[in-house]
Amino acid sequence: MSTFRHKGRVVAGVLAGVVVLLAVGYACLPYYARQALIHLMPDIDDLQLFDRHTVERGDTAWLWPHAQGYNRYRLEPEDSACLARLETVSFLVIRHDSILFEHYYDGWNDTLTSNLYSATKTIVGLLVGIAHGEGAIRSLDDPVSRYIPSYTRGRQAQVTLRDLLTMSGGMAWDESYASLFSVTTHGYYGNDLYDLVTGLDVADAPGRQYSYRSGETQLLAFVLEAATGQTLSEYAEEKLWKPMQAERDAYWLLDKEGGDEKAFCCFHTTARDAARFGRLMLHGGEWGGRQLVPADYMAEAMRPASYLKDQWGKDSLDYYGFQTWIMHYRGQVNPYMRGMLGQYVIAIPSLDAIVVRLGHKRSDVYRRELTTDIIRYMDIAMKVLQAER
DSSP states (O other), rough: HHHHHHHHHHHHHHHHHHHHHHHHHHHOOHHHHHHHHHHOSTTOOOOGSSSEEEEOOOSSOOOOOOOHHHTOOOHHHHHHHHHHHHEEEEEEETTEEEEEEEEEETOOOOOOOOOOOGGGGHHHHHHHHHHHHSSSSTTTBBBBBSSTTOOOSSSGGGBHHHHHHOOOOOOOOOOOOTTTHHHHHHHHHHHHHHHHHTTTTBSSSSBBBBOOHHHHHHHHHHHHHHSSOOOOHHHHHHIITTTTTTOEEEEESSSSSTTOOOOTTOEOOOOHHHHHHHHHHHHHTTTTTEEEEHHHHHHHHHHHOTTTTTTSSSSSSSSBOOOOOEEEEEEEEEEEEEETTTTEEEEEETEEEEEEESSSSSOOOOTTEEEEEHHHHHHHHHHHHHHHH
């Protein structure tokens, strides 16, 4: 009996030692790593996890009307299964400024906001175009150091705003979402975005090759704030959200209370309000008779920066413009916004249509730069559109 008690005390002592070691190890981790361990992988309903700024709607909202054939289309079983398998929460198809098909899953509805994740980058790109059109930004070929004077270490001094817009700034940013200690994890869960991004070296020669780096969008946002004297949320509210007559308030997540917006990832809005960015792309930056984003800037933003090499370094870039993706699909050339978990706002100019998909998962299988899920969503949307033509 005493032997059992002795073994029990030994086991308890070992377990206590392990707990102490784990606690000490956790306490020694940097802030962002501790937060990542608490919250684990990001998800679209992370609004309550972070401090945020409200991007307020205006006094008058423009509401999407229903098309004559609203929700008349019935999804084929395999299409419905595809949407469910990837945990879709919202799927909208809009044509001629009217909602043709709209479906929500898993208790979602048209009032709930989702993190758009990297689709947020396109919003930053639009705001840069506005600031340039208003003269707050003198030239897209200005060096970053014109607006952030400290950004001059090594190759930093060579980086221009155009480089950042086209993801060719060469920043030493590790686009890894699963690693506890990646700079992306640091950016998402950390509380020191400005120091993190402005302190990174420029590893590759700027302006030569496209390489997707979230930090370059974040740096672009800091340029924008320096140029306009406003926070990102304030500028977005004044120049886009209110003029686009948004239906609901949006939210921009911050790195800490009173801190900086996470420009590379974290704009929260509903599916219907996200569709407004698709409408803006369809109309070349115009909304309700008012040119919100200069037309020439919009044209360049939605055109591939073909003077750059693509991510493989073999061919000219044909799928990315100014913080905006370009999809080649069945002869169509469609500008679109794209987020980490399959957040998509797709403009289809040839059909005057918009597709919005929000959800918890995306495919990990690629066909060149596209994940296969977006191809399936386009296939489904085309069935909806063709059924009503």
